[in-house]
Amino acid sequence: MKILLIHNKYKTKGGEDQVFTAEKNLLEKYGHDVTCLTKDNAWEREKFSTGINAIWSRNTNKQVEQLLRQTSFDVAHVHNTFFAISPSVYYPLKKRALPIVQTLHNYRLICPNALLFRESRCCEECVGKFVPWPAIKHRCYRRSRLASGVTASMLTVHRCFKTWTRLIDVYISLTQFSRDMYVRGGIPKEKIRIKPNFILPEPQVGVGGEGYVLYVGRLSEEKGISILLKAWERLTSNRRLLIVGDGPRRNVIETFAQGNTTIEFLGRKEITEVVELMRHAGVMVIPSLWYEGFPRVMVEAYATGLPVIASKLGSMIELVDHGRTGLHFSPGNPQDLADKIDWLLRQPDKLASMRKEARAEYEEKYTAEKNYQMLMDIYESVLSRK
Numbered sequence: 001m002k003i004l005l006i007h008n009k010y011k012t013k014g015g016e017d018q019v020f021t022a023e024k025n026l027l028e029k030y031g032h033d034v035t036c037l038t039k040d041n042a043w044e045r046e047k048f049s050t051g052i053n054a055i056w057s058r059n060t061n062k063q064v065e066q067l068l069r070q071t072s073f074d075v076a077h078v079h080n081t082f083f084a085i086s087p088s089v090y091y092p093l094k095k096r097a098l099p100i101v102q103t104l105h106n107y108r109l110i111c112p113n114a115l116l117f118r119e120s121r122c123c124e125e126c127v128g129k130f131v132p133w134p135a136i137k138h139r140c141y142r143r144s145r146l147a148s149g150v151t152a153s154m155l156t157v158h159r160c161f162k163t164w165t166r167l168i169d170v171y172i173s174l175t176q177f178s179r180d181m182y183v184r185g186g187i188p189k190e191k192i193r194i195k196p197n198f199i200l201p202e203p204q205v206g207v208g209g210e211g212y213v214l215y216v217g218r219l220s221e222e223k224g225i226s227i228l229l230k231a232w233e234r235l236t237s238n239r240r241l242l243i244v245g246d247g248p249r250r251n252v253i254e255t256f257a258q259g260n261t262t263i264e265f266l267g268r269k270e271i272t273e274v275v276e277l278m279r280h281a282g283v284m285v286i287p288s289l290w291y292e293g294f295p296r297v298m299v300e301a302y303a304t305g306l307p308v309i310a311s312k313l314g315s316m317i318e319l320v321d322h323g324r325t326g327l328h329f330s331p332g333n334p335q336d337l338a339d340k341i342d343w344l345l346r347q348p349d350k351l352a353s354m355r356k357e358a359r360a361e362y363e364e365k366y367t368a369e370k371n372y373q374m375l376m377d378i379y380e381s382v383l384s385r386k
Contacts (some may be wrong), residue, residue, distance in 0.1 A: 001379065002033045002072065004098075006089060007079040009040035012246070014218065015197075015296040016105045018271070020079045022200050026372055029200075029245075032350070035071065037064065039084040045257035051150040054083035055157055057139075061088040068096050075379050076100045078168075082108055082151075082386030087158050090167040099382035103172040104192075106293050107297075109164055109183030112151035113140040115292035117222045122313070127185050131156050169382045174294035175315035181291070193378050205305045206279025207358055212240040213341060214273055214281040216297045224311065229256055230262065230334035237342050240275060244269050260271045267297035270302075278304040281364055286310040289332055294319070302362035307354035309340050325358045 005027075007020045009277035027034050039060070055057075072108040076093045078100065093100050101111055110113040110127050111286040117123060119138075126132035132152045135141065141148040158164060164187060171192045173179040183189045217223050226249070239262065244254060246268040269277070274297075278284065284301045285293070291314030297305055300318055301308050310316040312328035327344060330336040 001074045003379075004035050004073045004076040005029055005079070006037045006046045006076065006081070006085065006094075007084040007364050008081055008083070009038055009179055010080075014266065016080060019103075019105065019197055020295055022198065023077075023079075024374070026095065026198075026200055026368055026375075029368075030372060035067075035073070035091075036083075037067065049149045051146075051153075054086055054150050055154045056088045057084065058088070060085050061256070063090060064089055064092040064323065065095075065256040066302070068092055068098070073098055075099045075214065075382060077103070077379075079103050080105065080108075080113075082154075087154070087163050090163060092228075094167045099169050099379075099385070100166045100167060101170050101172060101378060101382060104174070104182060104293075105139055107178075107291070108151075109155065109187070110182060111135070111140075112148055112155065115222055115290050116170060120221060120288070120289065122291055124181075127181065130159055139279060146234060165191075169385065170378055172378060176251045176318055177291065177315040178293060181257060190359065193327045193381075195374045195378065196366060197296050198366050198368050199296070199299050199303060202368065203275040203300065203303050205303075206280050206281070208238075208280065208306065208355060210280040211282035211345065212242050212280070214242050214244070214277060214284045215275075215287075216244045216284065216300075217286070217295065219243075219245050219249040220287065221249070222290040223247075223334070224289045225249055225253065227331070227332055227334050228285055229253075231341065232260070234335055234338035235342060236338075237345055238262070239282070239341075239345060242281070244268060263267070265273035275300055275304060278332065280307045280339035281306055282309050283326075283341065285341070286316065287319070287329075287337060288313065288316065290314075292316055299362065299366045302366060305359040307344070307351065307358050309344065310352075321357070321361070325354060325361050363381060 009017055024034055075290055076098050081087055106114040107116045111133055118140050122297045125134040135152050136145055136148045139148055141144050141151045172195045173192050179192045221226050241263045244266045254265055257263040278301055284306050288311050308320050308326035309329040313331040322328045327340045329340045
């Protein structure tokens with residue numbers, strides 16, 4: 001199969017970029033002919049043309065048309081178009097009758113800031129609105145009315161064009177929660193298939209011998225890192241907390257860690273280093289305040305047999321089987337999080353059982369082989385329509 005993968009890379013590399021690379025490697029592993037069209041957002045954001053390009057990039061449109069004149073493909077799989085690529089990419093693809101698959105990594109098509117999150121809480125004000133004007137009012141994207149207006153305009157223009165409902169053949173949602181939210185936002189239910197994230201290569205199972213608590217992720221408000229720090233001050237057990245990641249709250253985390261001998265801030269780490277840390281950890285914490293899409297670290301944790309304590313919120317409710325693969329705690333409640341960490345780390349038999357169940361959950365749902373079959377089923381469904 002000849003596959004065109006399209007992805008707009010982020011200025012700061014994150015989970016979506018890793019998923020794009022993993023999916024590319026998976027397809028090539030099984031012998032498919034993969035061509036990648038990528039751009040990134042590491043260019044001047046202040047230029048007037050930036051806003052126009054986010055809505056419709058003439059350069060992308062021409063580039064794709066030229067590529068399609070030179071090479072034929074069986075299917076096009078788009079991951080992210082914001083903002084250098086833009087939704088203009090779909091039009092030359094559809095003009096050539098090329099089946100289009102779109103992965104929904106976040107909530108961009110129903111929320112201008114892609115997070116469904118503002119002012120330290122989940123927000124669904126724009127879901128279902130043809131013109132997402134609340135985002136402009138609340139300056140949801142980059143705390144700027146101008147920037148929020150650009151993203152809101154992009155969504156509105158392409159709703160007028162029926163880009164989202166007319167041109168894209170199949171959407172891939174990472175969880176049932178995300179699928180339901182997008183249906184509320186206007187995407188036809190029958191167009192959305194569920195396929196979770198995966199990792200490649202598969203890591204070895206750990207034993208959690210060092211027993212520390214691990215956080216891996218972006219250091220930002222919506223990720224709930226401040227909730228974890230508050231919980232750590234309430235902890236009664238004498239454990240270590242290892243924090244891996246980078247982001248806007250890095251300085252706050254570094255300062256906090258310097259004043260607490262039980263916290264070790266490690267900064268950004270490569271995936272191989274992260275997996276090794278997971279193999280020796282006792283439990284991982286995902287204290288998010290927003291509706292997570294499908295955190296890649298969840299699959300990595302389960303693959304190494306690491307239980308997860310996560311907010312009882314959004315997709316985390318379905319991804320963590322409370323009492324079997326981990327625990328839920330009340331979102332935004334540091335005392336409840338501290339209590340859950342204390343309780344689990346004092347139950348060695350329960351923790352050992354959870355380790356086995358976490359690995360079993362990975363083998364049942366999240367291996368590369370199972371993910372490949374799901375992806376092929378989706379591709380074949382759009383090819384049969386063609």
